[in-house]
Amino acid sequence: MFNGIIAIENRDLKSECLHVLQANESIRIHSFPVRQWQEEIGFANILFLITDRLDFNKVFWSELKGRKVPRIPFIYYSRSLLLANDSIWNPRENLYFVVGEERKQHLARLIKTLLKNHWRRIPYEKLGLDYNRLSPRMKKVMEYIETTDLQNCDIFHIANYLKITPGYFSQLFKHETGVTFRRFMQEVLNYYENLLFLDWKLDVKSVSRLLGYSELSSYSRSFKNRKGQSPRAYAKLRIHP
Secondary structure (H helix, E strand, C coil): CEEEEEECCCHHHHHHHHHHHCCCCCEEEECCCHHHHHHHHCCCCEEEEEECCCCHHHHHHHHCCCCCCCCCCEEEEECCCCCCCHHHCCCCCCEEEEECCCHHHHHHHHHHHHHHHCCCCCCCCCCCCCHHHCCHHHHHHHHHHHHCCHHHCCHHHHHHHHCCCHHHHHHHHHHHHCCCHHHHHHHHHHHHHHHHHHHCCCCHHHHHHHCCCCCHHHHHHHHHHHHCCCHHHHHHHHHCC
16 A cells, blocks of 8 residues: 655645545555654655645755655645745655646546556566456555565465465466566566666665665565675666676
8 A cells, every 4th residue: 555645734725635535545644744754654655745835845855864765756735826935945856736726636637647657566568467457366466566565575475465375376376477476576676676776876775675674684685685696786786887
């Protein structure tokens, strides 16, 4: 499940947002002080942050100074766009303005787009899979992989989630996808790591945390077993081939 953060002071606007979002079962809504978000939900599956304060972007990043986190989409939600305080507004990437009379409809469409483009989405085309041809059960597996800590994305956890045996799950997966589950997860991890290390240029500790590892040593061992080198060596090699 993805996480959405609402930091809206106006009660009516907050109620509007909640009404739009409550129909989407893939999103868990939170409303915390900035300092608590990291401790409560982390950053791996944050889908968006909605605010009605033009200076909130600055407040948010000042609280996280020195932390390397994913590019979180900021949504400014209001009845109108009043830039009286634009001198303190410092736009960043992934900034969206949802204003005006049709703001609820615009927000609903934007959320669908963000869900589709979140970094944890599995790149089906790159992996040679047609999502539309998967069975409902296998689509549940894919959603589980996209929204669960990757440490728990193994045959045993997923079989337990589906309430079937690990052996039967392995057979089902190979039959529907044409590859073993182990091979599939290796390719998914490669995709995530290339995105986080190369496109976002995050450090090893940040990547480890985003992939759901509580201990950096555990992630380093997993990485080395898969690629034959440490994640730090890999990142340096890829940046300076």
